[in-house]
Amino acid sequence: MSSEFKTIRVAVVGIGSWGKAIVKTLRNEVSDVQLSHVVTSNSEVAPLLPEQTKILASWDELVTYSDEFDCVVAALPPHLNLPLAQLLLPLGIPLFMEKPLALSAQDAHTVLSLATRHQSIVHIDHIDLYNPAVVEIAARLNSPVTSVSGKIGAAYPRRAIMRPLWEYSPHFIAASLKLIASRPISISACYDNIAPELQDQEQRELVTVAIRFENGAQATIQAGNGMINKTRMLTVSATNQQFEFVDRDAVPLKENNKEIAVDPTLPLAKSLTHFVNKVRTGNNSLTDFSEGVRVIEILEAADRALDERREVKL
Known part of the structure; x- marks a missing residue:
């Protein structure tokens, strides 16, 4: 073109x-x-x-x-x-x-x-790769990321075609791959408790996935349709920096507890x-697309980790 x-x-x-x-x-x-x-x-x-x-x-x-x-x-x-x-x-x-x-x-x-x-x-x-808050975090980092912790989900009905883990977690898995910039080497996963008020007829799940990386960093992402409130929160830690992103907050991004202004344009x-x-x-270029394939590999490994109750090597 x-x-x-x-x-x-x-x-x-x-x-x-x-x-x-x-x-x-x-x-x-x-x-x-x-x-x-x-x-x-x-x-x-x-x-x-x-x-x-x-x-x-x-x-x-x-x-x-x-x-x-x-x-x-x-x-x-x-x-x-x-x-x-x-x-x-x-x-x-x-x-x-x-x-x-x-x-x-x-x-x-x-x-x-x-x-x-x-x-x-x-x-x-993977819209969080283009989320202005995540882009701002990447631009401000002055040392390698040591950990990423995220929560993403809601209380919506389960889609027939895929489990909630696959629906909600890909955005933050992709963001973790981008921010940590190291090869993921193993995956572990476990089911978390769902609040009593959500223990209804819907097929709900809440899963925490832990990704270990070759450079020693780790990403931990909780995702699913077992969250009472719609949630999108990400904490990114480096040697002397900690970023907190809370979607829908008046000022959604903080660095070391200091509010950071970000572009209001929607990620989509x-x-x-x-x-x-x-x-x-x-x-x-297929660089970003290849990372999208890696997201699917991680999700498959998370399914195995849940089924077999063990850490799965990539």
């Missing part, structure tokens, strides 16, 4: 609740994009779209219209990312996918192999803008 394209034409696949948020963000917060196509079976979404946007009933139709858009942004369940990638990447179509990338490391590596073979522009929406807008800029400049 040449940088001569000022306006990037985007096709969106999947207009569920998150797909609607993507459409709104593309229209209102991402510069120089045009929503050219959407793929959805829901005819009621038309009022959300620009008048010129074409509505397609099936993603197979994207092949027919491939000369009318520059990239695809998909808001699909994870088991559908691989078949969509198998359709689009051989055609040279850049692809944005939601987390988690897949429901198995095998499928994740298959997508990575496709992207490598076709020199594809691909992106996984930052993530979409990053992808659009990759499309605009033809940036097909």
Whole structure:
């Protein structure tokens, strides 16, 4: 993709609740994009779209219209990312996918192999990599990170397609990999107690995953749908620094208990803008995407650690 394209034409696949948020963000917060196509079976979404946007009933139709858009942004369940990638990447179509990338490391590596073979522009929406607070932490670090501790979750119903651990934890696993910048070597995991008021008919779980890294650092992430309040908290420690990020606080970031101002732009807008800029400049680096594959490997290892009640080597 040449940088001569000022306006990037985007096709969106999947207009569920998150797909609607993507459409709104593309229209209102991402510069120089045009929503050219959407793929959805829901005819009621038309009022959300620009008048010129074409509505397609099936993603197979994207092949027919491939000369009318520059990239695809998909808001699909994870088991559908691989078949969509198998359709689009051989055609040279850049692809944005939601987390988690897949429901198995095998499928994740298959997508990575496709992207490598076709020199594809691909992106996984681990939005906390683009969260201004996390970006600010990375910029302010003056020594290696020794530990990351996070809590992320809510009390929402369990999704049929995947367990809550896989739904909630990928964002903070990806952020930990980025901030610690060392090879993860082992995973342990355990179930935590759920508050009595949440012991209902929903299939709830609360899991703590501990990741040990080659450089001695450790990340500990509690995630699941067994939290009474919607929670997104991250503590990052280095030799002489401690950062605390609490989403939705009036000032969400502190360094050594001192409030730090951060860019108020929402992480989704930052993530979409990053992808659009990759499309605009033809940036097909797979470094971040490969880390997304590593996230799936860690989640698989966490499942094994829970089932076998032991630490699992990577």
